[in-house]
Amino acid sequence: MFIKNHWYAVELGHRVAHEPVLVRIHGHNDIVLWRSRNRAVNAQSDTCAHRGCSLASGAVVDNCLECPYHGWRYAPNGICVKIPANAKGIPIPKNARIHAYPCLERYGFMWVFLGDLPTEQRPPIPRLDGLEPHREARAKGYKPIFGDFNWKANYERVLENALDISHAPFVHSGSFGNPDHPEIQDFELDVTRRDEHVVSVGASVNLEPSPPSGFWRLISRGNYPRVRTTVGFYPPNVSMLIVRLPLGELRLFSAAVPTTEQTTVSKFCMLRTFFTGAWADQDAQRRTRKIFLEDQPIVESLRPQRLPSEPSAELHVKSDAIQLAYRRWRQEQLVKGWGLQTPCQPSPSSCGQQQRGGQL
Numbered sequence: 343m344f345i346k347n348h349w350y351a352v353e354l355g356h357r358v359a360h361e362p363v364l365v366r367i368h369g370h371n372d373i374v375l376w377r378s379r380n381r382a383v384n385a386q387s388d389t390c391a392h393r394g395c396s397l398a399s400g401a402v403v404d405n406c407l408e409c410p411y412h413g414w415r416y417a418p419n420g421i422c423v424k425i426p427a428n429a430k431g432i433p434i435p436k437n438a439r440i441h442a443y444p445c446l447e448r449y450g451f452m453w454v455f456l457g458d459l460p461t462e463q464r465p466p467i468p469r470l471d472g473l474e475p476h477r478e479a480r481a482k483g484y485k486p487i488f489g490d491f492n493w494k495a496n497y498e499r500v501l502e503n504a505l506d507i508s509h510a511p512f513v514h515s516g517s518f519g520n521p522d523h524p525e526i527q528d529f530e531l532d533v534t535r536r537d538e539h540v541v542s543v544g545a546s547v548n549l550e551p552s553p554p555s556g557f558w559r560l561i562s563r564g565n566y567p568r569v570r571t572t573v574g575f576y577p578p579n580v581s582m583l584i585v586r587l588p589l590g591e592l593r594l595f596s597a598a599v600p601t602t603e604q605t606t607v608s609k610f611c612m613l614r615t616f617f618t619g620a621w622a623d624q625d626a627q628r629r630t631r632k633i634f635l636e637d638q639p640i641v642e643s644l645r646p647q648r649l650p651s652e653p654s655a656e657l658h659v660k661s662d663a664i665q666l667a668y669r670r671w672r673q674e675q676l677v678k679g680w681g682l683q684t685p686c687q688p689s690p691s692s693c694g695q696q697q698r699g700g701q702l
């Protein structure tokens with residue numbers, strides 16, 4: 343299942359520099375991201391209109407994307423502006439063009455609109471609370487790290503796992519979960535809507551931490567207060583986790599990108615207020631990956647691999663309220679007819695609807 347007509351976070355902004363970058367989205371034509379001279383971002387079909395060569399292996403030349411096969415050049419709006427083999431005076435065919443997707447850069451992610459709604463009817467790009475609305479992922483006083491994590495699992499299973507608070511004492515007993523305290527207190531869901539669209543859902547709970555070991559035990563000096571933790575999602579594919587430790591705060595934003603029906607890559611940004619020197623980045627990476635690695639075998643074992651369409655197909659308890667909010671949001675999209683087993687393939691003729699990116 344894929345929900346169309348939303349802005350998907352598909353890549354980390356700083357990964358798109360001088361070279362084109364390939365993005366795979368389940369059921370879509372591959373997409374290539376590249377930057378114009380003014381640093382605006384472009385998202386276009388990866389398939390050259392001439393012989394179908396992958397444009398991601400081409401180059402950005404004179405503010406155009408150049409195909410590596412015969413050198414056709416495509417402007418940011420997807421229109422071919424140069425065919426090198428043509429003698430002077432030979433016109434470029436009108437249909438020599440590739441699809442240009444609406445694309446914006448914000449909060450450190452590249453957002454691509456996947457669907458067929460006109461500009462004025464599109465749901466907004468979510469506001470990632472706790473990140474400044476610049477191109478870069480940044481927040482005052484926080485040091486970010488970035489990364490990818492690959493899953494052999496459907497993106498909705500990956501996304502829901504990030505919203506699941508009651509698995510921590512079992513799956514993460516080796517890191518932050520405390521198996522002696524599996525109970526979850528009641529919590530309130532905080533749902534934000536803009537116009538008729540749900541733009542964020544979150545909830546905060548106090549979790550019992552596991553007693554730290556080694557270096558962290560020394561630092562905490564036997565003081566292990568409950569950890570105020572906020573979990574949430576920004577439809578369609580970004581999850582958020584805020585952990586308020588005695589030492590400072592961690593914020594993890596993660597985009598679950600559906601590369602195939604059964605594979606996902608999480609593009610993540612983790613920010614911290616403590617040990618903000620570059621010397622601590624490697625440890626922050628290691629700790630973030632450890633948590634993903636603890637989740638991985640569990641998430642990849644879930645059956646059915648895709649989320650069931652019927653809300654009653656799985657059992658839900660009170661502590662599952664955030665995942666249930668996701669399923670309710672998903673149900674709303676299905677009722678609108680925006681759920682697709684195989685997303686639509688845009689035709690080149692729809693190019694020109696592109697929204698230029700990143701001008702904040």
Ligand code: FES
Pocket residue numbers: 390391392393394395409410411412413414
């Ligand atoms: S296949 Fe791209 S220019 Fe020929």
Ligand SMILES: [Fe+2]
Pocket residue numbers: 503509510513514633637
């Ligand atoms: Fe987890």
